[in-house]
Amino acid sequence: MSFESLQNYDSDDGPEVVDGKNSRVQPVIEFRDVDLAFDDQVILDGVSFTVRRGETKIVLGGSGTGKSTIINLILGLLKPDDGQIFINGEDVTHVDDADLMRIRKKIGMVFQEGALFDSLSVYDNVAYRLHEEKVDEDEVEHEVLRMLRFVDLEDAIDKMPAELSGGMRRRVGIARALVGNPDIVLFDEPTAGLDPPTARTICELAIKLRDIEDVSSIFVTHEMNNLEYLSSEYAVLDREGNVHFEQEGNTLSLINTGVMMLRDGKIIFSGTDEQLRHADDPYILRFIRGKKE
Amino acid sequence: MNLITKFLLELQEVTELLWRVLKGLRKKPRYFNEIVNQMDHIGVGSLGIVVLTGFFTGGVLILQAYPTLEYYGAQSNAGQGVATSLIRELGPVLTALMVAGRVGSSISAELGSMVVSQQIDAMRALGTSPVRKLVTPRIVALLISLPLLTIAADLFGLIGGGIVANQIYGLDTNLYVSSVRAGTSIDDLIAGIIKPIFFGIIIGLISCYKGLSTTGGTVGVGVSTTQAVVVSSIWVIIADFFLSKLLMSVLDSTLF
Numbered sequence: 117m118s119f120e121s122l123q124n125y126d127s128d129d130g131p132e133v134v135d136g137k138n139s140r141v142q143p144v145i146e147f148r149d150v151d152l153a154f155d156d157q158v159i160l161d162g163v164s165f166t167v168r169r170g171e172t173k174i175v176l177g178g179s180g181t182g183k184s185t186i187i188n189l190i191l192g193l194l195k196p197d198d199g200q201i202f203i204n205g206e207d208v209t210h211v212d213d214a215d216l217m218r219i220r221k222k223i224g225m226v227f228q229e230g231a232l233f234d235s236l237s238v239y240d241n242v243a244y245r246l247h248e249e250k251v252d253e254d255e256v257e258h259e260v261l262r263m264l265r266f267v268d269l270e271d272a273i274d275k276m277p278a279e280l281s282g283g284m285r286r287r288v289g290i291a292r293a294l295v296g297n298p299d300i301v302l303f304d305e306p307t308a309g310l311d312p313p314t315a316r317t318i319c320e321l322a323i324k325l326r327d328i329e330d331v332s333s334i335f336v337t338h339e340m341n342n343l344e345y346l347s348s349e350y351a352v353l354d355r356e357g358n359v360h361f362e363q364e365g366n367t368l369s370l371i372n373t374g375v376m377m378l379r380d381g382k383i384i385f386s387g388t389d390e391q392l393r394h395a396d397d398p399y400i401l402r403f404i405r406g407k408k409e
Numbered sequence: 410m411n412l413i414t415k416f417l418l419e420l421q422e423v424t425e426l427l428w429r430v431l432k433g434l435r436k437k438p439r440y441f442n443e444i445v446n447q448m449d450h451i452g453v454g455s456l457g458i459v460v461l462t463g464f465f466t467g468g469v470l471i472l473q474a475y476p477t478l479e480y481y482g483a484q485s486n487a488g489q490g491v492a493t494s495l496i497r498e499l500g501p502v503l504t505a506l507m508v509a510g511r512v513g514s515s516i517s518a519e520l521g522s523m524v525v526s527q528q529i530d531a532m533r534a535l536g537t538s539p540v541r542k543l544v545t546p547r548i549v550a551l552l553i554s555l556p557l558l559t560i561a562a563d564l565f566g567l568i569g570g571g572i573v574a575n576q577i578y579g580l581d582t583n584l585y586v587s588s589v590r591a592g593t594s595i596d597d598l599i600a601g602i603i604k605p606i607f608f609g610i611i612i613g614l615i616s617c618y619k620g621l622s623t624t625g626g627t628v629g630v631g632v633s634t635t636q637a638v639v640v641s642s643i644w645v646i647i648a649d650f651f652l653s654k655l656l657m658s659v660l661d662s663t664l665f
Binding site: 193217226233244245248 | 438511522523526528530531532534535536537538632
């Protein structure tokens with residue numbers, strides 16, 4: 117059975133749980149025919165897609181095409197007008213606030229500008245979720261250091277967000293999102309406004325999460341560089357435990373990275389980066405080449 | 410959207426916010442540390458301006474009223490005049506207006522900036538309710554601080570009035586003090602404490618609502634800050650009239 121046929125099974129009452137919760141077949145995120153409109157403006161129109169465990173779904177599209185709305189719907193910050201959303205097989209479309217809080221605990225969110233709390237230090241920002249859960253301070257410190265090490269920012273632990281550069285803010289944002297080992301990490305244009313090397317660092321963190329931590333993610337972006345990095349490179353650990361990035365080359369194709377393109381609230385493309393590059397839709401071609409319509 | 414529809418919509422949203430604050434009070438987590446921090450910012454931080462406002466208001470009341478009282482030979486009632494107008498009306502209203510200006514603007518600007526920089530979204534994404542963490546502590550702190558600030562304003566107003574009466578018009582201090590005591594009933598004190606409790610809710614709710622409903626980036630923060638101060642000040646004055654009328658019938662006071 118191919119992945120395609122497994123993804124497209126039909127069921128009326130939620131995705132089937134195959135081989136327990138951690139099965140790779142069960143989608144971690146599933147949208148079914150989701151519609152959303154603000155007054156007369158259609159934001160999403162019949163959007164359906166799935167994200168499998170350990171998969172990164174790159175969501176491309178111009179400004180105002182509904183990319184960030186998808187993330188807000190997953191977090192429950194917005195409710196769809198119609199359709200269903202499943203997280204780990206649970207229908208979250210119309211759950212109450214208490215259930216939403218429980219579900220959000222398994223989701224990490226990386227915001228466009230980092231969205232760090234200005235009044236809190238880097239340590240307190242990263243520790244926020246644990247402090248809220250009244251976790252023992254020794255454990256908090258251990259976890260914060262582990263996360264800051266992951267994003268290579270241990271030295272900034274006592275700084276305030278105002279003292280950090282744009283790239284550092286996003287990396288602290290990533291560290292904060294990863295506390296509590298979430299199954300899902302959502303990236304909302306994490307490289308917008310960053311210089312290419314810093315943007316690459318952010319992409320490398322996303323690749324590490326995908327290939328080494330087995331985290332599912334949605335990576336919203338409109339930058340083609342990000343697509344290039346995420347869909348053609350993979351991370352491996354050597355015997356010493358160091359992370360190396362390797363190119364997929366011409367003979368390999370990463371199956372844990374999918375691409376989806378939105379236009380006017382509709383999915384106009386869903387597939388691999390290779391398929392995207394060979395698409396004949398004029399809008400997609402213009403988007404890839406970076407030319408305005 | 411016309412003005413009436415907009416007003417009704419905002420009223421509905423403010424009422425819903427109040428309901429969520431009240432609901433949040435029943436359940437954990439309660440952010441006591443945050444309440445104490447806010448009381449320090451709102452209460453202790455506003456003490457200076459409130460004391461000054463009270464002091465000079467008391468002073469100017471005597472300055473203006475004394476010549477008229479003297480004309481009718483009623484100088485000995487000067488203290489009573491200051492006490493009644495300060496404790497019943499000017500103390501609570503002026504304190505609330507000063508706090509609306511200082512604290513209302515800061516609450517709205519802080520929450521508004523958090524909205525436009527996605528910090529509120531981040532808070533919700535991290536599983537914390539912004540209403541419980543940010544709104545409830547501010548409103549509770551205002552509820553506790555505003556009556557205390559009002560008492561401070563009243564006290565310093567009476568002192569200011571006494572100093573002006575004594576230093577400028579040569580009124581005997583004992584006469585002033587006994588007139589204040591004679592002119593102050595327990596009803597005055599109750600009315601003077603109940604009003605700021607309501608004013609605290611008004612300022613807190615409107616400022617938090619305006620801050621959280623900020624749209625349009627940094628320009629939007631400026632707009633919501635202005636609106637928070639203007640709208641809460643107007644509502645304090647409107648509420649003062651209706652509260653005075655209500656307290657008058659409840660307390661059955663003859664002084665109104």
